[in-house]
Amino acid sequence: MKTVLVTGTFDFLHRGHLYLFEQARKYGDYVVALVARDATVKKIKGRLPIHNEQERQALVEQVRLIDRAVLGDRKDPYRMIAEIKPDVICLGYDQQHTFALALKGELAQRGLNIRIVRLAPYKPDRIKSSHLRALVLKEESTAPRKFVAVVAIIERDGKILINRRNDPANRRAHRKWEFPGGGVEEGENIEQCLIRETKEETGYDIRVRGMVPYIYFGAYRGRSGYGQLYVLSYVSEVVGGESKPNHDEVLESRWVTPREALHYTLLRGNDKIIREAAALLHLPL
Secondary structure, eight states: OOEEEEEEOOSSOOHHHHHHHHHHHTTOSEEEEEEOOHHHHHHHHSSOOSSOHHHHHHHHHTOTTOSEEEEOOSSOTTHHHHHHOOSEEEEOTTOOSHHHHTHHHHHHHTTOOOEEEEOOOSSTTTOOHHHHHHHHTTOOOOSSOEEEEEEEEEEETTEEEEEEEOOTTOTTTTTOEEOSEEOOOTTOOHHHHHHHHHHHHHSEEEEEEEEEEEEEEEEEEETTEEEEEEEEEEEEEEEEEOOOOOTTTEEEEEEEOHHHHTTSOBOTTHHHHHHHHHHHHTOOO
16 A cells, blocks of 8 residues: 655635645555644744644545545644655645755664655645635735635525525625635624624524535625625534524525525535535535
8 A cells, every 4th residue: 555645724715726636646555744834834924823733634634535534733843744754755845944944864863764745736826725714714815806605504304594685785685595604703703793794694503513615716896896706604603592494584494404505506516515504514515
């Protein structure tokens, strides 16, 4: 069996990461993801990731293209490589930090004969974790204007909750089906936003379980202007409350299977979100 190792922070799992994992699988039979520790990320990037190391490891473990996800060593970033002894190490196109630049010399010093491969990017001008982080945190960004939304894929007994949108001012979206969610407000994180938006729209209290490894990217036209839209999706579950749809925003709510949901008139991009969420939850389509 040929083992391949991929390394990274994996703070926001997006199509670029999946493209990286797909490329890595071509080099072997068993793919291991080495997830950087929070302290390592802070040392390299000067800031902590939005998702902590346990959340990032758990999310990567759920990706079907990955056979195993492990956390790096807090003191020696190369120790896990020596322990795993992969045949190939795959690096992202933009990994230019000390760990990657010193990798070849460290392997030689430890007597490890491991092939190092640089993988190709996937639309780096549009889909990149640093871009998404800036959107979520509302950091400085460049034109065209960018908008980010987070939505909750709430699962219960094999079904997911969808809302019919009440937005007569927006003819393209009015009466179409979507998921609870909205924009992250000042001073709140993604989880707080999802809990707040879901409560406001549906009446349910939820717990966020993990991120769906797909980010929708498309054009946006709304009350606040035109621009590019990113939609981050998170699998969630009901932990309290009761169904009380906010009719200012929601015409009706329904619990449906993912297969049934695909037959509804959905907002653009939601069909792909449903397929990825169903795969993550092991629900049939």
